[in-house]
Amino acid sequence: MLKDLFRKQKKYATIPSEQAKRDIPEGIMQKCPSCGSIGFTKELEKNLKVCKSCEYHFSLSAPERIRITVDEGCFFEYDSDLLSEDPLSFPNYRNKLKQDMEKTELKEAVVTGEGTIGGFPAVIGVMDSRFRMGSMGSVVGEKIARAARQAATKGYPFILFSASGGARMQEGVLSLMQMAKTSAALEQLHRKRVLFVSVLTNPTTGGVSASFSSLGDINIAEPQALIGFAGRRVIEQTVREKLPEDFQTAEFLLKHGQLDQVVSRLELRDTLIQILDLHLSGRDHNE
Ligand SMILES: [Zn+2]
Numbered sequence: 554m555l556k557d558l559f560r561k562q563k564k565y566a567t568i569p570s571e572q573a574k575r576d577i578p579e580g581i582m583q584k585c586p587s588c589g590s591i592g593f594t595k596e597l598e599k600n601l602k603v604c605k606s607c608e609y610h611f612s613l614s615a616p617e618r619i620r621i622t623v624d625e626g627c628f629f630e631y632d633s634d635l636l637s638e639d640p641l642s643f644p645n646y647r648n649k650l651k652q653d654m655e656k657t658e659l660k661e662a663v664v665t666g667e668g669t670i671g672g673f674p675a676v677i678g679v680m681d682s683r684f685r686m687g688s689m690g691s692v693v694g695e696k697i698a699r700a701a702r703q704a705a706t707k708g709y710p711f712i713l714f715s716a717s718g719g720a721r722m723q724e725g726v727l728s729l730m731q732m733a734k735t736s737a738a739l740e741q742l743h744r745k746r747v748l749f750v751s752v753l754t755n756p757t758t759g760g761v762s763a764s765f766s767s768l769g770d771i772n773i774a775e776p777q778a779l780i781g782f783a784g785r786r787v788i789e790q791t792v793r794e795k796l797p798e799d800f801q802t803a804e805f806l807l808k809h810g811q812l813d814q815v816v817s818r819l820e821l822r823d824t825l826i827q828i829l830d831l832h833l834s835g836r837d838h839n840e
Contacts, residue, residue: 615664615681628668643723653684661692665700671826676704678713686718694731701738710748715766719759732764774803
């Protein structure tokens with residue numbers, strides 16, 4: 554009929570076929586692993602990857618973390634050319650490194666550099682759990698130690714975001730040595746009275762939780778982050794005791810004095826700016 558030509562709405566609704574539904578490009582929608590609600594990825598990204606229903610914090614890549622923390626266009630990367638070796642000739646290690654480099658477009662599991670946050674200069678380190686689970690090998694340890702040294706030399710506060718499965722088993726004892734190396738570099742920073750803020754994100758475990766990430770002058774964590782040294786099962790078997798449900802969460806650690814604050818990602822940048830501001834004005838006062 555003629556009037557149908559002028560109808561704004563289509564006469565027939567199109568129902569996407571099962572095939573078409575499957576063809577929806579991956580990544581447009583995302584499901585929250587905590588509460589199961591489904592939302593647009595773009596909306597989620599606008600909310601800094603925090604679920605609007607339950608406040609679950611999705612993990613962030615290092616570039617994403619830098620983008621939401623550092624002032625726009627104000628990040629200068631350190632040591633981007635450091636590459637891991639395969640000192641123990643561990644089977645398939647080189648291959649896995651190569652795959653992770655392609656997947657993440659990073660060279661290692663931590664990005665370090667300097668920039669400004671709310672106008673305050675700082676040295677910044679961000680671990681990326683997509684790269685070998687954010688494990689700490691020689692290069693990760695070296696980059697963190699060098700960043701701490703830069704902070705000590707320049708007198709800029711050091712802010713380090715952890716996200717790690719712990720030591721990197723493919724580098725054996727060399728990986729464990731990074732715990733001592735990073736801790737020693739932070740001790741130097743401490744002696745120079747330069748502020749170190751550790752931000753623990755989900756997950757921060759093993760050798761990373763047992764070294765630099767617990768050594769902040771201020772230790773902050775994101776809500777519900779898993780933080781601990783050994784896994785629940787290993788501890789339960791060792792101590793032969795049932796552990797509390799919320800054991801190893803940020804909130805549990807806050808309650809027991811291991812953390813100074815649990816801060817939602819939506820307020821984290823402002824909190825850091827406030828800390829940097831207080832620190833700077835406090836220091837000016839003392840000089
Ligand atoms: Zn949720």
